[in-house]
Amino acid sequence: MSRRVLVLAHTGREDSLKAAWEACALLHASGIVPVMQESELADMERFFGHLAQPVEVLHDHVQLPDVELVMVLGGDGTILRAAELVREVDVPLLGVNLGHVGFLAESERADLAQTVEWIASREYTVEERMTIDVQVWVRGQKIWHTWALNEAAIEKANRERMLEVVTEVDERPLTSFGCDGIVLATPTGSTAYGFSAGGPVVWPEVEALVIVPISAHALFAKPLVVSPRSRLAVEVLGRTDAQGVLWCDGRRSVDLPPGARVEVTKSATPVRLARTHQTPFSARLVRKFELPIHGWRGPVPKADAIHTGPIPVVRTPRPMPPLQVPPAGQPDIDSDPSTAK
Numbered sequence: 001m002s003r004r005v006l007v008l009a010h011t012g013r014e015d016s017l018k019a020a021w022e023a024c025a026l027l028h029a030s031g032i033v034p035v036m037q038e039s040e041l042a043d044m045e046r047f048f049g050h051l052a053q054p055v056e057v058l059h060d061h062v063q064l065p066d067v068e069l070v071m072v073l074g075g076d077g078t079i080l081r082a083a084e085l086v087r088e089v090d091v092p093l094l095g096v097n098l099g100h101v102g103f104l105a106e107s108e109r110a111d112l113a114q115t116v117e118w119i120a121s122r123e124y125t126v127e128e129r130m131t132i133d134v135q136v137w138v139r140g141q142k143i144w145h146t147w148a149l150n151e152a153a154i155e156k157a158n159r160e161r162m163l164e165v166v167t168e169v170d171e172r173p174l175t176s177f178g179c180d181g182i183v184l185a186t187p188t189g190s191t192a193y194g195f196s197a198g199g200p201v202v203w204p205e206v207e208a209l210v211i212v213p214i215s216a217h218a219l220f221a222k223p224l225v226v227s228p229r230s231r232l233a234v235e236v237l238g239r240t241d242a243q244g245v246l247w248c249d250g251r252r253s254v255d256l257p258p259g260a261r262v263e264v265t266k267s268a269t270p271v272r273l274a275r276t277h278q279t280p281f282s283a284r285l286v287r288k289f290e291l292p293i294h295g296w297r298g299p300v301p302k303a304d305a306i307h308t309g310p311i312p313v314v315r316t317p318r319p320m321p322p323l324q325v326p327p328a329g330q331p332d333i334d335s336d337p338s339t340a341k
């Protein structure tokens with residue numbers, strides 16, 4: 001049976017469509033059938049002409065469950081959009097960063113050809129990222145039911161008014177305060193909005209839910225890390241007429257009138273991210289946030305740790321790269337080849 005990879009691009013960007021064109025050609029050359037969404041394929045071919053070999057159209061020639069992997073060419077926003085698309089199927093996402101940060105992306109634009117090679121030789125693993133189930137209740141009626149990979153962010157809807165909320169964990173009230181908003185994040189989302197609001201960074205392999213108030217007018221409004229089995233709720237207090245708004249992953253939103261209640265629990269459906277590198281999360285954090293590491297004198301990484309190749313799923317013998325001893329004062333703890341700028 002043919003192997004198929006869906007190529008998802010940011011249609012608003014020429015560089016992303018160009019990368020999609022290249023990805024389709026490289027996939028063809030590796031014996032994999034590229035698949036695209038109809039409108040993206042039309043945009044791509046308008047800019048760069050028809051490919052020599054045909055590209056299958058999603059929902060027309062092929063359905064999502066027939067796809068092995070989705071290559072996402074864009075930034076975090078494009079990956080969040082892709083997560084929406086594959087939510088109900090078991091297909092992993094592999095991000096190639098063409099955005100500004102691309103924290104969720106696995107490789108960089110310069111590694112496109114290498115990334116296709118790794119896909120072709122099945123040299124990738126799949127990591128499950130926890131998502132949250134989000135429900136909104138107003139006057140005892142469930143008015144909205146959605147999910148999020150990053151976070152549910154409850155925010156004030158009027159610039160001039162503070163939002164008054166009461167928080168709840170495991171059906172017990174915790175504390176109420178006025179604020180600009182409150183973020184209920186997953187470990188994946190802990191490096192996004194929750195991070196900006198002063199929340200902790202949670203390593204992806206840790207299962208937890210994070211509560212981060214935004215500009216709370218309160219003496220106790222610390223970020224909290226709770227069990228993934230906890231039931232979280234935030235109620236918009238009805239004693240003022242301040243309106244709120246709920247945003248999930250910056251993509252799906254609903255208005256929150258006074259009295260609205262947002263309930264968040266761990267969802268049973270994760271999002272799957274494909275990984276081609278075995279760099280630890282700490283290295284990704286340093287690289288993406290450009291953290292200063294000058295002066296570090298830690299242990300010289302073991303040969304395994306500086307291995308620049310992917311995690312082989314199908315183990316094929318490959319020569320180890322020469323051990324690179326970093327020059328004094330410039331320790332190279334980030335062995336990820338995608339760091340090449």
Ligand SMILES: NC(=O)c1ccc[n+]([C@@H]2O[C@H](COP(=O)([O-])OP(=O)(O)OC[C@H]3O[C@@H](n4cnc5c(N)ncnc54)[C@H](O)[C@@H]3O)[C@@H](O)[C@H]2O)c1
Nearest residue numbers: 076077101102103104150151188189191192193196249250
């Ligand atoms: N003040 C803030 O930091 C703020 C405000 C609103 C939304 N957001 C975030 O934006 C996300 C939507 O992303 P977008 O790209 O569509 O919007 P966007 O283009 O406005 O980008 C927001 C920023 O968040 C980064 N980002 C998104 N997910 C991330 C993650 N898991 N880890 C690290 N950084 C991440 C993006 O790279 C980008 O720099 C929301 O889920 C929310 O987390 C952040």
Ligand SMILES: Nc1ncnc2c1ncn2[C@@H]1O[C@H](COP(=O)(O)OP(=O)(O)OP(=O)(O)O)[C@@H](O)[C@H]1O
Nearest residue numbers: 009010011012074075076077078081099100101102
């Ligand atoms: N095909 C598309 N059509 C319309 N909008 C898109 C498409 N792909 C992505 N977007 C939206 O464009 C916005 C910016 O995209 P993206 O996050 O990929 O780039 P970025 O902001 O430069 O990168 P990063 O988020 O990594 O900093 C996001 O809100 C995303 O949802």
